[in-house]
Amino acid sequence: MAEGQIMKALSGFYYVLSEGRVFQCRGRGVFRKQKVTPLVGDRVIFQATSETEGYILEIAERQNELVRPPIANVEQAILVFSAVQPDFSAKLLDRFLVLVESKNITPIIVISKTDLLDGETKETIARYVRDYRCIGYEVIETSAVTKGGLDELAARLRGRVSVVAGQSGVGKSSLLNALRPDLRLKTGDISSHLGRGRHTTRHVELLEVAGGLVADTPGFSALEFDHLTLDELPHYFPEFRVYGADCKFRGCLHVAEPKCAVREAAAAGDIAPYRYDHYLSFISEMKERKPRY
Known part of the structure; x- marks a missing residue:
C-alpha cells in the first residue's frame, strides 16, 4: 500500500503522484x-x-470539494476575470465568490488583460478594483503580455493548492504559461460570434507552478446555488455583516423587511449598488428553483 495525491483524471484513469513518481490508477468497484x-x-x-x-x-x-470544476482539497481559488475581451462581469464574479466562500475556499480576484485597457475602461476597472478591495478581497491586476502582476500572483501560489477558475477566454492558460513557459498550455481566441472564449482546457489537472500546485480547469460560465439555503446567502456578502447586526429582525434576508440596515446602506451607497442588486437577483433565483426530492 502507498499514499499519494491525484494530479489528473482522464478517461477513467487517475494519475497519482507518490514519492516523486506518477502511477496510472483505476478506482476499485467499491x-x-x-x-x-x-x-x-x-x-x-x-x-x-x-x-x-x-x-x-x-x-x-476531504477538506472541501467542488462539482464544477470537479476538484477536492483546494486552499484558494484564483478567480480570473478579464478587463476586456470578454468584458469584465461583476455579476459572474459575485457568483464565483459566493460559491468558493460557501466551500471555505479563500478567493483571490485576478484581473487579466490589463494591457488592453484604454481611458474609459481603465477607469471602470479601477473602480471595481477599489470596491472589491474595500470589501476585503485581494485583487491582483495582471497582464500575460507585459508580465505585470505576475510576481505578486506567483507569491500567492507558492506552497498552496489553488484552483484557477473563470469564464472561457479570460486568459487563465495564458497566465499559467507566463508563470511557467514550459507548460505550453493551449490558449484560445475569443469567438467573434459568441463574444466569449472557446474552451481550451478539457480536463482538470494539478500542475506545479511557482512552488505550488495549481489546477487548470475547463472554462465555464454557469454556477448554480442549489447547495445553499436562502438564510445562508447573506453570509457570503462580507460587507453585509457590518450592517446586518443593526437590522430590526434577526435572520433578516435584506429584501423587503422593515428597518433593514443593509438595505439602508445600499440606498446610501455605503454598499456598492451593483453588489446589492446581484444579491437580490440571486435571492430571486434561489426562490424560483425547483425543489429536489
Whole structure:
C-alpha cells in the first residue's frame, strides 16, 4: 500500500503522484457502489501493480470539494476575470465568490488583460478594483503580455493548492504559461460570434507552478446555488455583516423587511449598488428553483 495525491483524471484513469513518481490508477468497484468518484486533489491510498500502474483503494476525508470544476482539497481559488475581451462581469464574479466562500475556499480576484485597457475602461476597472478591495478581497491586476502582476500572483501560489477558475477566454492558460513557459498550455481566441472564449482546457489537472500546485480547469460560465439555503446567502456578502447586526429582525434576508440596515446602506451607497442588486437577483433565483426530492 502507498499514499499519494491525484494530479489528473482522464478517461477513467487517475494519475497519482507518490514519492516523486506518477502511477496510472483505476478506482476499485467499491467506489461505484458507494457512488463516490475520486477527484483531482484527493489524497488516496493505492496499491501499485507495477512501476507505473495501480488501483485506488481508499480516499481520505476531504477538506472541501467542488462539482464544477470537479476538484477536492483546494486552499484558494484564483478567480480570473478579464478587463476586456470578454468584458469584465461583476455579476459572474459575485457568483464565483459566493460559491468558493460557501466551500471555505479563500478567493483571490485576478484581473487579466490589463494591457488592453484604454481611458474609459481603465477607469471602470479601477473602480471595481477599489470596491472589491474595500470589501476585503485581494485583487491582483495582471497582464500575460507585459508580465505585470505576475510576481505578486506567483507569491500567492507558492506552497498552496489553488484552483484557477473563470469564464472561457479570460486568459487563465495564458497566465499559467507566463508563470511557467514550459507548460505550453493551449490558449484560445475569443469567438467573434459568441463574444466569449472557446474552451481550451478539457480536463482538470494539478500542475506545479511557482512552488505550488495549481489546477487548470475547463472554462465555464454557469454556477448554480442549489447547495445553499436562502438564510445562508447573506453570509457570503462580507460587507453585509457590518450592517446586518443593526437590522430590526434577526435572520433578516435584506429584501423587503422593515428597518433593514443593509438595505439602508445600499440606498446610501455605503454598499456598492451593483453588489446589492446581484444579491437580490440571486435571492430571486434561489426562490424560483425547483425543489429536489
